Amino acid sequence: MEKQILDGRLVADSVKNSLKERVENLIKKGITPCLATILVGDDPSSETYVNMKGKACEKLGMKSIKIHLSKETSTEELLETIQKLNEDDTVHGILLQHPVPSQIDERKAFDAIDIRKDVDGVTSFGYGQTALGFGKFPSCTPAAIMKILDYYEIPIEGKHAVVIGRSPILGKPVSALLLNENATVTTCHSRTTNLAEIVKLADIVVAAVGKPNFIQGDWIKPGAVVLDAGYNKGNIGDVDYEACLVNSSAITPVPGGVGPVTISMLLKHTVDAAEESLKAN
């Protein structure tokens, strides 16, 4: 069977290249698209990711503001920081890096982000509405998964898509986005009792479970498409890649798959928001 390695770096580059002229045009009009990231605490992986996001912004000529709060930060202190960014007209996108320390009400903090600046697609109204087909921005990793399927012209309508994971910024929104494209979607989770049986029925498998090498090769139906949204320590995905490669017709690697496209979709949403701000003024 011909195998397609779904190259996330290629897809991410295509997205970023499509943004270059848009950024230049905005700058000519006096608007530099600006993404503000908030990191709370000292998780090394989270620090890596916000740095990647900042560097990606700057490489495109966009502005990046990186706010780093201590791990002792309270929910109220975080809400004050978010409100200041909401009110700052030079900031077009706000991202609160997940996860936050346990004392913080992450949902309350996500929902404090002005929906017009929710380029990460995490606010209840934002992601929920978008996942149902309208609203502002889809969550970035779900948007990345849909972008990869689109870039490689992988059919979705009528296909059985199985999503493993139901997190609010990944499993649930990607399930909804696939449903919006007329897939038949099964969303599995920690209480699913017959996971392997269900995955074996999938034409499209989306791994969003947060467990390294969790999806086994013999769970993959011959010809299935596998998208690994995992970002476990050591850049290990949720999919046992070599084992799942055997039966799959197309598969994303980790690193070099969904991750880079996630970043590129964040940049796109920030440029979208900057252009919206121009129309609003």
Ligand SMILES: Nc1nc2c(c(=O)[nH]1)N[C@@H](CN(C=O)c1ccc(C(=O)N[C@@H](CCC(=O)O)C(=O)O)cc1)CN2
């Ligand atoms: N508020 C958010 N928090 C988090 C999100 C998110 O979308 N919004 N996603 C994940 C992690 N993540 C972004 O933060 C992320 C993880 C990995 C990558 C990536 O490109 N990884 C590379 C390998 C890493 C490297 O090059 O060192 C790859 O897969 O090729 C991008 C984004 C958690 N939190």
